[in-house]
Amino acid sequence: MPHSPQGDETWRIRRTGADLHRLGETESIFALGNGWVGWRGTLDEGEPYEMPGTYLNGFHEQREVSYPESGYAFPEHSDTVISAPNAALVRLWVGGEPLDLRTGTVRRHERVLDLRAGVVRRETEWISPGGRGVRVRSTRLVSLPRRPVAAVDYQVEPLDGPVEVRVSADLLANERVPERADDPRAASVIHDPLTAETGRHDGTDGVLVHRTARSAQRVAVAVAHRVDAPGTAATDTELTPDRFRLTVTGPLRPGERIRVTRFAAYECAHVDGTPAGELADLVVAEAEAARAEGFAALLDAQRAALDAAWATADVELDGDPELQQALRFAVFHLLQSGRSDGDRTIPAKGLTGNGYDGHVLWDTEGYVLPVLTYLAPGLARSALRWRHAHLPEARDRAAELRLAGATFPWRTLGGRECSGYWPAGSAGLHVNADIADAVLRYVAATGDTQFLGECGVELLVETARLWHRYGHWSDTGVFHLTGLTGPDEYSALVDDNLFTNLMARRNLRGAADAAERFPQAAARLGVDPAEVAGWRVAADAVHVPYDGKRGVHQQSAGFTEQPEWDFANTRADDYPLLLHFPYLELYRRQVVKQADLVLAMLRCPGEFTAEEKARNFAYYEARTVRDSSLSASVQAVLAAEVGHLDLAYDLFAETALQDLEDLGDKTADGLHLASLAGAWLVAAQGFGGLRDDRGVLSFDPRLPRRITRLAFHLRWHGHRLRVTLTPDTARYELPDAGPADAVELWHHGERLRVTAAAPVTRPMPPVPDPGPEPPSPPGRRPARRAQAEVGGAG
Secondary structure (H helix, E strand, C coil): CCCCCCCCHHHEEEEECCCHHHHHHHHHHCCEECCCEEECCCCCCCCCCCCCCEEECCCEEEEECCCCCCCCCCCCEEEEECCCCEEEEEEEEECCEECCCCCCEEEEEEEEEECCCCEEEEEEEEECCCCCEEEEEEEEEECCCCCCEEEEEEEEEECCCCEEEEEEEEEECCCCCCCCCCCCCCCCCCCCCCEEEEEEEECCEEEEEEECCCCCEEEEEEEEEEEECCCCCEEEEEEECCEEEEEEEEEECCCCCEEEEEEEEEEEEECCCCCHHHHHHHHHHHHHHHHHHCHHHHHHHHHHHHHHHHHHHCEEEECCHHHHHHHHHHHHHHHCCCCCCCCCCCCCCCCCCCHHHHCECCHHHHHHHHHHHHHCHHHHHHHHHHHHHCHHHHHHHHHHCCCCCCCCCCCECCCCCCCCCCCCCCCCCHHHHHHHHHHHHHHHHHCCHHHHHHHHHHHHHHHHHHHHHHCEECCCCCEECCCECCCCCCCCCECCCHHHHHHHHHHHHHHHHHHHHCHHHHHHCCCCHHHHHHHHHHHHHECCCEECCCCEECCCCCHHHCCECCHHHCCHHHCCHHHCCCHHHHHCCECECCCCHHHHHHHCHHHCCHHHHHHHHHHHHCCECCCCCCHHHHHHHHHHHHCCHHHHHHHHHHHHCCCCCCCCCCHHHCCCHHHHHHHHHHHHHHHCCCECCCCCEEECCCCCCCCCEEEEEEEECCEEEEEEECCCEEEEECCCCCCCCEEEEEECCEEEEEECCCCEEEECCCCCCCCCCCCCCCCCCCCCCCCCCCCCCC
16 A cells, blocks of 8 residues: 655645635646546635536536538537536635635635545635634545545634634535636536526425436435534524525634534436436435434545555656656546446546536547556446447437448537537547547456457447448558548548557457457347458558658658648747647648657557657657647657657656646646546556557566656556566566466566566666657747756645
8 A cells, every 4th residue: 555654745735825816727626526526626615716616427518509601410519517506615704704815814725635535625714804813624525435425524713812603505506607718628608507496405404406408417416414513603594496505603712613514415317317306315315324424434435445546556756756746646636537336437627627518538538548447447447338328329420420330429428429620520530449449458458358248349349330431442452541630630631640540450450359259249230250351351451651751650641741830930829829820721731739640659559660669759759739738648658668768757747747737728627637647658658668559568667867766556457566667677566466366468578477476576678879859849848857856746
């Protein structure tokens, strides 16, 4: 189990001072969730705020999509995440004046996200404009073991003399969410999306039930309370269609306090499913059960759940305390982004904000699930089962587009395509291959044949059918995929995007293998031997565009012959380019928003020689501007593989600190889960050299000079493998294994067998000199950190 000394700040994210200019960023960073319920890290009092949010996984409303010029198969509706009723609000009045950090005197204000305990703690000392002082302490959690439950413990006491206080714990629906129209990536806001159906209260407890108009969903939230106050305090309740309020009022003398502990429970269902009254009874029972258990018991259960998770998920990095802290922050938010007890997906922002309308994108399968497959495979399985549950919508979309099999959406919440920009949406068919890749990786790492037979075969078959029908054969017998958009969003509607082609090849071969392994499941899907043979022939003939003159692979056919981008006349404030240049200009030039061909070398490493990887990396590094948070981690992994360890480390810092330092100025909309996942990927795949594309584990570790020790675990076929790297040695061990357990792996080309009784230690070979570091676009090289002196975590 990871060690957490009392003073180790790498297990805590601490913010001191009011930081009113960074509210949105802090709200995202201090968000808590459990894959079902998400509470943004707003202040207890609710104000001031930048974007409040209480999210339930999959809870959304629909809105119409309008077009200046409509077209066939354009999505008519889009799903938008909306806030469920907020049960985290506890407002305070001191001598009749509301506690507001913008008024009075803030003598002390500190909030701490405890990554081991899974809670946010807050302490504030505030002097009201009238001169009356109070100390407020609160602890907030969203329960990992208890799916519907969240809780907050709020305590207030006088600072220096007696005060009259009023504490109001609110359950509030249709909380006002500000609109942001300055960025196309911001969410669309639907005001007052909830219509009250029923509400009731019993003593200090209450419940509200609301429904949406278009998506036809029903949400119920119940709150139960414990109140500890002097005998002179009075309690009162108020119920309206959109609010339930418990108020505690009374004088406090020095040494006295008022403590209000709220236990909340959330559920949602389709309106044709669970009736309103029954849903209300369900959440009331959950809230009352949590209260009976008690807040201390919830804290203990939260810590126990995280202790179990951290035993596998922790990454130990010696030499850079700030990045050690950032890694733990990243993994914490990945762990609380999903659930294993149900078919739930993981949106691009998790449940931390409404950016991208709360949509699920390919980020989930492309970045998040590869990490969770190794750290918490149950969460990856659940997300893949969610994709399987939405195969009917994907089949309908394929039929609408005159395609075969299934066409999974580029952006969605409810399973339908929500992207109105079809060059990047409908044409971004690589999402099919990303899902297939996630299935293959999950099965390879877990050996979960039950999942493969129940869900995986169908996912692989239907995605393979898309490629087989979509592609076409040239006169020379080459299989082409034309008119598609790859991962790079500064290119669109290209022919033979290399990433898509290679991932489609993997998809086709994986489907063929699965169909032959599960013939009964394949037969139910109408798969016959001729179709399987066709998949294999197409996979073998997939075109791989290559520029022999320049000695590099082409991101897409003809890419290396396009005009270069005019970097010399691009100002620093012109980034991100999509906000300052027309797509017409971006699409026709050699400028790359995010790793595309470089990502292909990571996902399909066996398709390239070491020399090809080095040449490709240097060529595309000079043209990749990283206007996407998806890019730095992929570039870091390949930089490490080809030997540019200082560049790899600097890119590692960029992805790990993306949200903690708000590097893209978008953290206020929610955390970048793909970038957080990328931090782990760089540690394990970049510096650990982890690959599994051959169905076996292989490691080619190499440490940058700043790291004096790197240790991480991963799950492989039920075993917990520990990898410990130093500049001189690599050690592989199975800390929990029984006498007969073993894992076979490769270390720098040497085959090893690791058992509980026989851990293996091998030397770290020297890194070959890769030559001069390839240039980045002017002004776009990541900040230099590899050789800098860095202070401790804070």
